[in-house]
Amino acid sequence: MAVTDAGIAGLSAVELRARYAEGSLSPVEVHEAVQDVIARREPVLNAFWRHDPEGSRAQAKESERRWRDGEPLGPADGIPLTLKENVARAGVPMPAGTAGVEPVVPERDAPITARVLETGGVVLGSTVMPDWGMLSSGVSSLHGTTRSPWNPDLTTGGSSAGAGAAAAAGYGPLHVGTDIGGSIRLPGTWLGLATLKPSNGRIPLDAPYLGRAAGPMARTVGDLALFMEVLSRPDDRDWTSLPPHSIDWTLTDLDPRGLRVGLHLDAGCGGEVDPEILAAVQGVADVFAAAGAEVAEVAPFMTPDLLDSVDLFWRVRSLNDYDALTPEQQSRVLPYIAEWVAGGAGASGVRVLDCYQQIMRMQAVTVEATLPYDIVLSPVAPVSAFPAEQPMPYPDNGRGMQHIGFTVPYNMSGQPAATVNCGFTTDGRTIGVQISGRRFDDPGVLRAAAWYEAHRPASAVPDWPIG
Template sequence: MDDELAWLPATALLQGYADRAFSPSEVQAAVESVIARREPTLHAFWQHDPEDAAKAARASTERWAAGAPQGPLDGVPVTVKENIARRGVPMPAGTAGPAPRTPDDNAPVTDRVLEAGAVVLGSTVMPDWGMLSSGVSSLHGISRSPLDPRLTTGGSSAGAGAAAAGGYGPLHVGTDIGGSIRLPGTWLGLATLKPSDGRVPLDAPYLGRAAGPLTRSVADAGLLMSVITQPDPRDWSSLPAAEIDWDTTGFDPSRTTVGVLADAGCGLPVDPEVAAVTERAAEVFREAGATVVPLDPWMRPELLERLDRFWRVRSLVDLDALDPQAQQRVLPFIVRWVEAARGTSGTELMECYTAISTIRARTVDATLGCDIVLSPVAPMAAFPAERPMPWGEDDQGMAHIGFTAPFNMSGQPAATVNAGFTEDGRTIGVQLAGRRFDDAGVLRAAAWWEQHRPTSAQVDWPSYDR
């Protein structure tokens, strides 16, 4: 089967099914051909279910032949991150430490994509407890970039990013508490969205946590959002049902105020090549009529350090719950990272929690006058795949998430789209964040940028396979 079908966007697959140009079974076979060739290098899957996927694709093929598709994703290949529950599939959270929990029920996201007729290919990997921005895991080994296997996928939605950029079908769901969707976005050239707090119902809500799409086109991200945002009573933090138009067209830059955040105010300095790409993107918006204004940084180093400590203590609790043998199986980098928080007092932990509220308030306040906030996603481009963090094995906390984490804490939606390349060919994305709950508006801005960015900023993912 021609592997080209594996690279088509979901929107084109659905049109092709409707026109009977090809079938879901043909597409699934093409995707499996790509997976068979690339998975030994990429390591995107925790659990890969080709037989179940083939069965689902055959059922979808029959529905399309009868002119009765089941839903808006009927026959479209999808993956979900391993921390999104699938009935009967163990959830190790990327670590070899504890025995993984096996859920009896699907997460809301899983139920929604199945109800929509999607062909679920399997569950994708993550690093230990999702606390690394790479594909390094004590359980899974190392996930690698489809663009260059020497480089990281980013994380913690490492497998989802590898699957999206690697041609494992068009739609992939990751999770994000500080950048875990958007960092693979910038380091793999993807179109992604970290949704508003509560927009996508979760089975395990957590402060700042969101689930959202990693795709190769903004239109596909909008299509997936139209499905996974359906309300579910199991998530006590989810937003009320809302009629949202997920059409990604219609953005008018001349009626838009774009705030440009060039300096996060904390963490590592921005690499000059990353800064230059962000500046050029701002100029494209300005030339199209947008009101472009610089934003002063509102984050401070101590705020990011306290957020980092809060997460360390959370993972320290998880580590201490394990027996000594299980603790030894956890990635050594993670053990060192959490042990640095041992001895944190209750008072200090409350100061960390208060810092999160401060980040939320400052982020909302600083961006009130903007429809869109344009910034780098991360201060640097992709780094070697073997490194757990951009700087290697050293402990620099969360010095790379000064641009992304504030929008988790504030609950504002934030997308990524590729905007350029380094001189040595690594992708550089920009982040486009928006007003609280304006997920559709952010996607429309991202789609406009996708269409109006320089041709040189477009990513030809199949060429990396060839």
């Protein structure tokens, strides 16, 4: 593959739009460069569930015509992108990452898919996820193992595993993931990506659920903002979505002077944070402080009981799905997942209701603890990327959710939370910082993330493994 192909595939969506507008690149040229990268990397990375080069090529040709005529449809016109397999595309099976089910074949596009197509996005295909999206890795009973473009021996994180791998490897600049406890942000930290878990209801969903959100994954914060202009457009099918209103997603300059920044280094639950991760996140706070921000420590507000309650709630939910399968289908589910859901057996209705009430408590304490601050900085996860074949950071099934103490509170509180790469371990693994904000202040979180991205030390800037 020519170096120029890798260079084109590594361009951001913001850069591509500028190149299309000036006529120095066409959507078809970019599509072919990206397809060359996919052909080279995909046999190892395993990011796609459905890859449709002919369909996306046709979309790129239509976009090329629109740009030539000066009539682009919207921000995503001509931009190569992917959608996670649980984002419905009419006629494309949705197996939820597991070999244990007969895939649902949707008859219509999800709101996200509709918005992408309406604005001219070039959909390369659907990316993989682990069984039912309940693993923070790329291990799936159906798809096999998805691997990191940085090092195939390492995990991508999950459950937006394929989306994360595609983003880091240069399968186009824009990708959609989903997140119920960290599934966008965990690939963010373990792949060095810029990501956003938006406010609950900000991006309309086809199947809303407690704590669930969809959001953009990219290599730059600018691309997150561009994609939010598309993804946040309203759709009446999501009865939980926020009321339609105009949002300016332009990343205006942030003046950190007087910005109230919380520094949250102890989740209060879960695994102990690796010292290198603590140092990297402290370094982010130092950058803000040096620019005039007021940085203060945020005390732990999660507890082991809160984390255990959401874990049991999810086990019971997934056990219901598992119990609906035939014995033969159950035998095809990933053994780790089968063992995990078994932990929900015998939970009484009273106990499950208590878990739900604890989730509401998690929402309350998260909002209360973070309300004094404009943004809060924290680790994304307590550990760095682990072996690709390992289903979870902590292999002991009894500690399955011990890595989401920093991420899951913002799913339940509905607050926006972004990631930006802020350093590397001594052995070269990426480290992300989580930047959360007040409820519904998605633009403010993105502005803070963009400011840090522009002012972070050179040692924290990823040299993307594209090509």
